[in-house]
Amino acid sequence: MTQIWLWELLKGTGKLFLHPLFYGFFLMAAALGVSRVKRERKNFHVRAEDAYFELRQLLPLGILIGLTISAFIVGAGIAIPFAAVLLIGAVTLLWVVLMQVKLLAPAYTVGAAFFLLIFAAGQDWNIPFIGESFSSLDEKIFPSLAVLLALLTIGEGVLIKRNAVKGTSPKLEKSKRGQTVGVHEVRRIWMIPVFLLIPGAAIEPFLPWWPVFSLGEHTFSLLVVPFAAGLHQQIQGLLPKVALRRLGSRVVVLGVLTLAVAAAGYWYPIVSITAVALAMVGREIITQTQRMKEENLPFYFSKKNDGIMIIGIIPGSPAAKMGLQAGEIVAKVNGKAVHDEAQLYEALQRNSAHCKLEVLDTAGQVRFAQRALYEGDHHELGILFVQDEKKWSSAAV
The missing domain is CATH 2.30.42.10 (PDZ domain)
Structure with a gap:
């Protein structure tokens, strides 16, 4: 059994390099780095971090978080329908193409896919290759997706607390009084590769060559899916590390609350909708609350009389x-x-x-x-x- 699992993990990891989002995240991180350097040179005639900084932050901590989430999901036997993977990928790809960093938060990508899946469940769209993945869905899959969203939200909070504080970008702006003041900006994307258990029957119709294995009476495929976490935040009234650690802590708490509600969905599937709505609305409230508090604070980085x-x-x-x-x-x-x-x-x-x-x-x-x-x-x-x-x-x- 151990050899089977190790072999499936190896094959699943190799398939990560076939996923288009894997390369899309690298391109987006590179574009964010180039954009930041241009702005810093415009303000200061010199850049702070080099243009590869965002690329270097893309994976290291995300891999560790992804492995932790994978261990939870695989260990608990939580299966994610392949239709959900397709929709999450489509939503994520849209925001990557449009360079909408903020909307790459798991609450928005996985949350949007969740509600699209509710609409698509049971529909017979006769779409080549993937149509059967949607027509065979039932309500049992929704608690699993809500749990995945909660775990990714917790991971996002950890990334904000531990990584976003590194290399925040200085920026010059005009205050309402016309004075030159400084702020710090974070535009960052992280990749979180997660091993998912995909029901074998869901993937076999259009990818018959994909490896499957049996657990009890059911067959599964092991697939590595690159999820994204994105952050676009401007900080003006506090030290960046203070503001971002507070933000990260709030996102972690939101993820834990979402996980608690999502777990109840296994007994009452309708509760899963409440869990996902909580994550989406809560994440937006956190963002807007942080922004309004910042706007009501005086600029931290401004000219001082003592130096x-x-x-x-x-x-x-x-x-x-x-x-x-x-x-x-x-x-x-x-x-x-x-x-x-x-x-x-x-x-x-x-x-x-x-x-x-x-x-x-x-x-x-x-x-x-x-x-x-x-x-x-x-x-x-x-x-x-x-x-x-x-x-x-x-x-x-």
Whole structure:
């Protein structure tokens, strides 16, 4: 039995590379990276992370989360109808083509497919190859899909808490008063590959060559499906890591509540509709609540009287090596108080071989950072900050 499972896992993993969404997610992540770099260069004349950053975030943590969800689904014997896989893939592909990152949240993709499936169940559409997958559906499949949605939502929350906080993108905007202020933006997509148990009878009619195996009286296929989780969030009133960890925690709680309601669907199938509606409405409420709270807060990244507010750090720069972070304030450079880029550059020229900084951290405590400077180091240490009106306007041309 162990050898059968290992062989099925291996074959299922190999089929992942045949899935069009697998490549679609890579293309979308690459496009997001290029778009971000162009905007950062427009604002700061330099990019923060390189254009491959979004690609590097696409899979690592998602694989771990996907394996955890797979173990739960396969271990519990939760079968997902192939018709649901088709509809989820179609909805996801639509949002990928339209570059709608926010709508790639599992609550929207799996939720939309769930309600489409209710409409399609029992319909005899005579669609070549896949028509039988829809006509043979019954109400027993809906609790399984609701549970899958809940597990993916929990996974999405973990991704937001653990990964979205990395490499948030600094951005310059105009406030309602016409002042130049800074915000942080996250546009990210993650891939969550999940092993699904597909009833063998559902897939055999149009893919007879697909491998199946038996569990008791039933036959199943093991299929790896690449699910997506997407996030598009702008943060203006809090530190990015604080705002995103709160957001991630709320999404995890929503997923747990959805899972509890979805489990009741095995006894009362109609409850599954409540679970999926809870996930979809709850996810939108979380997004809108976060946005409204942010809009009612003053801009965190704005010009300060006590120094230069750091909005971003260029990786590998002297500032990064000194441990400077977004949200901190550089009050003095080489003993001289600084309030803008000109004063920062002038203070650095006082000692071209070494710099000593007096920094106010995010808790308002004073700390000191120092480092030797070498030829080729960034002339402003690699600090991105809210620039003066003249420089921002010229960058925006």
